[in-house]
Amino acid sequence: MADTIIGNNIAIEGEITGSDSLTIFGVVRGRIHVKESVVISPSARVEADVESASIEVAGQVHGNISAADKVELKAGGKLVGDVKAPRILIADGASFKGNINMQG
Amino acid sequence: MTRTRIGPGQVITGDVRAGEDLSIHGRVRGQIEAEGLVIIEAGAVIEAGVRAREVIVRGVVVGDVHAVDLLEVTANGQVAGSVQTKRLKLHAGGRIAGVVATGTPVQGFHFSHRRGSATGSTLRTGAMAATPRASRPTTPPSPRARSSSFATAPRAVASPLSSRATPAPTPLNPAADIRASDSWTMDSPSDERPPLDPRRGDDDPTILDRLPAFPSIDDTRTPAPAGSDLPERTPPVTEEHVEVTSEPPGEVVETDAASEHEAHEPS
Numbered sequence: 001m002a003d004t005i006i007g008n009n010i011a012i013e014g015e016i017t018g019s020d021s022l023t024i025f026g027v028v029r030g031r032i033h034v035k036e037s038v039v040i041s042p043s044a045r046v047e048a049d050v051e052s053a054s055i056e057v058a059g060q061v062h063g064n065i066s067a068a069d070k071v072e073l074k075a076g077g078k079l080v081g082d083v084k085a086p087r088i089l090i091a092d093g094a095s096f097k098g099n100i101n102m103q104g
Numbered sequence: 105m106t107r108t109r110i111g112p113g114q115v116i117t118g119d120v121r122a123g124e125d126l127s128i129h130g131r132v133r134g135q136i137e138a139e140g141l142v143i144i145e146a147g148a149v150i151e152a153g154v155r156a157r158e159v160i161v162r163g164v165v166v167g168d169v170h171a172v173d174l175l176e177v178t179a180n181g182q183v184a185g186s187v188q189t190k191r192l193k194l195h196a197g198g199r200i201a202g203v204v205a206t207g208t209p210v211q212g213f214h215f216s217h218r219r220g221s222a223t224g225s226t227l228r229t230g231a232m233a234a235t236p237r238a239s240r241p242t243t244p245p246s247p248r249a250r251s252s253s254f255a256t257a258p259r260a261v262a263s264p265l266s267s268r269a270t271p272a273p274t275p276l277n278p279a280a281d282i283r284a285s286d287s288w289t290m291d292s293p294s295d296e297r298p299p300l301d302p303r304r305g306d307d308d309p310t311i312l313d314r315l316p317a318f319p320s321i322d323d324t325r326t327p328a329p330a331g332s333d334l335p336e337r338t339p340p341v342t343e344e345h346v347e348v349t350s351e352p353p354g355e356v357v358e359t360d361a362a363s364e365h366e367a368h369e370p371s
Binding site for chain 1: 107108109110111112113114115116117118119120121122123124126130134139215
């Protein structure tokens with residue numbers, strides 16, 4: 001497992017950049033720029049712009065999301081911000097407020 | 105329970121606050137504060153101050169380290185910065201470049217917004233609110249800025265120094281803090297040292313237990329007591345140090361006797 005896990009009782013304020021995949025259970029404020037994938041789990045709270053290849057949102061996100069491949073907004077997930085990705089999935093029960101850009 | 109881990113390919117520029125244990129393989133620039141254990145793994149580079157209950161350094165830390173309970177620097181660990189800790193375990197090969205103060209009470213960190221009780225308003229700690237997100241610097245904060253964020257944290261550790269003649273450490277100036285505690289450690293005789301922890305056992309390998317009063321010139325002229333307490337002068341137990349202490353004490357006494365001759369011959 002060569003990925004990064006931000007646990008429940010962690011708060012990061014600042015910028016997370018890198019190549020690994022990132023799983024967030026805690027709080028992140030600032031900016032996230034990760035090459036591989038970002039998973040925002042139900043307990044997570046993210047106030048940041050998120051940029052990655054694949055982004056999965058099951059928690060709360062306040063910020064713009066940009067994915068090279070795919071954005072998946074899961075049931076229970078809450079997203080306020082713009083989404084830019086070639087493929088976008090929004091599950092039943094998800095909450096979303098913002099613009100969608102699928103032009104690439 | 106997930107364990108927080110910063111992967112080797114990850115860079116965090118900013119502050120990390122943790123109410124749980126943390127292991128870092130990547131890079132962090134900013135400030136790390138944790139209630140529990142922080143492990144800086146081999147290959148990790150931390151350009152940040154670290155404050156935690158327990159810190160294990162296997163990689164590189166450039167910044168001050170404050171450990172409430174224990175700081176362990178392993179054989180390949182490096183710390184470039186001041187160190188303040190109750191107990192220090194430095195393995196042979198580990199490096200510390202900076203002022204070291206052991207046995208001092210260190211203010212801990214309290215993680216104030218646990219999940220479950222967190223709402224939008226309680227997410228901000230004092231330090232976070234003081235630094236708006238838009239103006240977050242991408243460079244590490246200055247020592248002054250870091251110390252001011254410490255000042256807003258609750259003081260969880262009661263200072264046994266406060267009842268003594270030496271002034272209690274002021275939270276606003278970490279450098280002065282270390283100097284003050286350093287002076288009583290060095291200057292006061294060993295029997296006047298304040299009690300560190302009543303729960304601590306005799307087998308506890310802390311530096312202060314093994315650190316005798318600094319030898320004066322008279323000590324070299326009285327070989328018998330010097331020889332008897334020589335094994336206690338060795339630093340905390342590591343594999344290499346065990347070898348040193350296993351040398352026959354007779355040799356050491358001989359060198360003491362030789363030095364005694366040297367001292368007497370000119371007169």
